[in-house]
Amino acid sequence: xxxxxxxxxxxxxxxxxxxxGINPFPARSNRTHTIAAALTAFETLAATGELVTLAGRIIxxxxxxxKLAFTHIAxxxxxxxxxxxRGEIGDELFTHFRDDLDTFDIVQVSGSLxxxxxxxxxLFVKHLHVLTKALNPPPEKWEGLKDVEGRLRQRYLDxxxxxxxxxxxxxxxxxxxxxxxxxxxxxxxxxxxxILQPLYGGAAARPFTTHHNQLHQDLYLRIATELxxxxxxxxxFSGVYEIGKDFRNEGVDRSHNTEFTMMECYQAYADYRxxxxxxxxxxxxxxxxxxxSTVVTYQDQAIDFGPDWARISLVEALKEATGLDVLxxxxxxxxxxxxxxxxxxxxxxxxxxxxQVDELFSTFIVPNLIQPTFVLDYPVELSPLAKxxxxxxxxxxxxxxxxxxxxxxxxxxELNDPLDQEQRFLEQGRALAAGDDExxxxxxxxxNALMYGMPPTGxxxxxxxxxxxxxxxxxxxxxxxxxxxxxxxxxx
RNA sequence: GGGCCGGUAGCUCAGUGGUAGAGCAUCGGACUUUUAAUCCGUUGGUCGUAGGUUCGAUCCCUACCCGGCUCACCA
Numbered sequence: 001x002x003x004x005x006x007x008x009x010x011x012x013x014x015x016x017x018x019x020x021g022i023n024p025f026p027a028r029s030n031r032t033h034t035i036a037a038a039l040t041a042f043e044t045l046a047a048t049g050e051l052v053t054l055a056g057r058i059i060x061x062x063x064x065x066x067k068l069a070f071t072h073i074a075x076x077x078x079x080x081x082x083x084x085x086r087g088e089i090g091d092e093l094f095t096h097f098r099d100d101l102d103t104f105d106i107v108q109v110s111g112s113l114x115x116x117x118x119x120x121x122x123l124f125v126k127h128l129h130v131l132t133k134a135l136n137p138p139p140e141k142w143e144g145l146k147d148v149e150g151r152l153r154q155r156y157l158d159x160x161x162x163x164x165x166x167x168x169x170x171x172x173x174x175x176x177x178x179x180x181x182x183x184x185x186x187x188x189x190x191x192x193x194x195i196l197q198p199l200y201g202g203a204a205a206r207p208f209t210t211h212h213n214q215l216h217q218d219l220y221l222r223i224a225t226e227l228x229x230x231x232x233x234x235x236x237f238s239g240v241y242e243i244g245k246d247f248r249n250e251g252v253d254r255s256h257n258t259e260f261t262m263m264e265c266y267q268a269y270a271d272y273r274x275x276x277x278x279x280x281x282x283x284x285x286x287x288x289x290x291x292x293s294t295v296v297t298y299q300d301q302a303i304d305f306g307p308d309w310a311r312i313s314l315v316e317a318l319k320e321a322t323g324l325d326v327l328x329x330x331x332x333x334x335x336x337x338x339x340x341x342x343x344x345x346x347x348x349x350x351x352x353x354x355x356q357v358d359e360l361f362s363t364f365i366v367p368n369l370i371q372p373t374f375v376l377d378y379p380v381e382l383s384p385l386a387k388x389x390x391x392x393x394x395x396x397x398x399x400x401x402x403x404x405x406x407x408x409x410x411x412x413x414e415l416n417d418p419l420d421q422e423q424r425f426l427e428q429g430r431a432l433a434a435g436d437d438e439x440x441x442x443x444x445x446x447x448n449a450l451m452y453g454m455p456p457t458g459x460x461x462x463x464x465x466x467x468x469x470x471x472x473x474x475x476x477x478x479x480x481x482x483x484x485x486x487x488x489x490x491x492x
Numbered sequence: 493g494g495g496c497c498g499g500u501a502g503c504u505c506a507g508u509g510g511u512a513g514a515g516c517a518u519c520g521g522a523c524u525u526u527u528a529a530u531c532c533g534u535u536g537g538u539c540g541u542a543g544g545u546u547c548g549a550u551c552c553c554u555a556c557c558c559g560g561c562u563c564a565c566c567a
Contacts, residue, residue: 004501004502004536005502005518005535005536006502006536009518009519010518060527060528061517061526061527063526063529064523065522065524065529065530066522066523066524067523068524068526069526070525070526070527070529071526071527072527081527083525083526085524086524087524102518103517116526117525117526118525118526118527120526136502137502137503137517137518138502138503138517139503139517140504140505140516140517141516141528142504142528143503143504143505143515144503144504146503146504148559148560149499149558149559149560150503150559152559203567204567205567248566250565250566251493251564251566253565255566256565256566348564354567357567358567361567362567378567382567383567400567407567410567438566438567486558486559487557487558487559488558
């Protein structure tokens with residue numbers, strides 16, 4: 001290990017501790033209070049003058065004035081000032097504090113709680129010993145650690161120095177618990193399905209591929225849990241859910257991470273209208289539990305999950321925004337001609353009709369969907385796993401939820417007709433052969449499951465990271481993922 | 493993948509074709525009520541990497557690496 005000057009100085013101090021017979025990394029600590037608990041109980045503790053033992057990391061500067069010294073220590077939930085007097089603790093301990101310890105070292109301190117003359121609650125130290133010597137120095141005192149790459153590559157330091165970062169992940173944990181509780185209370189069973197899959201499906205995405213050596217079998221990291229969860233509905237469960245990582249071999253941007261956390265749930269004897277109610281209630285509940293309110297601020301806009309969410313039809317919204325009736329323009333060529341004829345700028349030409357419709361939707365509708373909005377009834381070509389609408393077989397019983405201009409959820413009445421499903425897979429297979437590397441694979445075992453009969457079922461997927469982005473007002477997904485994917489850095 | 497911007501001390505950042513700068517931190521000294529302590533002094537650099545141009549490159553050029561923004565991709 002090559003050390004810079006500051007690290008070398010700290011190592012020298014560490015060796016000095018050892019030379020004095022002091023273990024710089026002792027196994028045991030025995031605090032009587034967390035810092036937060038000590039502060040809460042201050043009046044009582046100060047009145048009795050009892051000995052309080054705290055443990056924490058030295059943060060900020062050590063202000064040493066010859067015969068008196070101040071510093072602050074912090075643990076997870078609080079910080080407190082230490083007051084050290086050479087006269088009180090003696091030359092040896094005072095010098096030990098001054099010469100052997102550094103900012104970021106972790107110490108155990110005992111003493112009594114009082115206020116200083118300036119009024120700050122402080123621990124008047126009688127005993128002090130090191131619990132952990134820190135060899136790396138802290139970043140700058142006031143600017144802190146700002147460099148994005150530095151923060152993400154050393155998330156531990158980011159969390160340590162930028163305290164509010166820990167709040168994001170505490171809130172994330174609360175939201176996760178709330179999501180589970182909401183589903184558990186409605187008798188959904190939490191399950192775990194394979195991450196390594198011989199076939200991938202359930203979404204339009206390119207997968208990661210890996211290999212099982214012993215079995216000589218290629219495997220895919222799942223891009224969705226959908227097809228396994230619906231097998232469980234066939235298997236007799238009336239409701240199941242899974243919260244876990246999906247993996248998609250695609251680009252990374254502010255709302256996409258290579259691996260991300262998805263909640264999918266399926267409910268027998270429900271349809272997509274039931275799932276709309278479930279979605280509204282779930283997100284409302286999570287927002288309330290995690291933030292204390294159903295109104296959150298996202299990028300300077302108040303977003304209210306409280307009232308019934310707006311519902312718009314995809315086809316109608318496109319008609320309003322662009323004047324195009326995509327259902328009356330049922331192939332790529334005529335749709336593209338009409339797009340040009342309508343003088344619509346900023347629209348790219350796509351390779352399939354379905355993708356062209358999606359391009360129009362992404363360009364003209366999505367950016368304006370700030371408040372939570374259900375977008376209903378997607379063309380069947382875009383939705384190979386969703387049931388057709390009885391009154392219009394070109395469309396499916398499907399919705400997506402958009403919030404803050406971002407897709408948050410996707411749901412449909414699940415296609416349970418194995419013959420129709422087979423045709424959809426075949427159509428996807430033709431797209432795959434034609435070069436659409438995100439098209440679905442044929443899943444014969446899934447069709448076999450459907451042939452035993454899957455009850456009418458509603459399914460829902462929610463991008464959990466994106467929900468946390470909204471709840472914590474974070475502009476990028478990597479700020480709500482502890483260790484987002486970064487390119488490997490070559491060692492110099 | 494394209495465009496634009498960036499990478500200089502532990503951290504936050506200036507800067508110049510001619511010996512590399514500041515603040516904070518560190519280190520040494522003074523100091524018994526500090527809290528961005530103060531005062532005096534001090535250390536610290538493959539200037540992202542590799543080539544090229546040049547008498548001389550951290551600076552100019554080229555390629556590459558890493559990151560940011562953005563577009564594309566990603567329902």
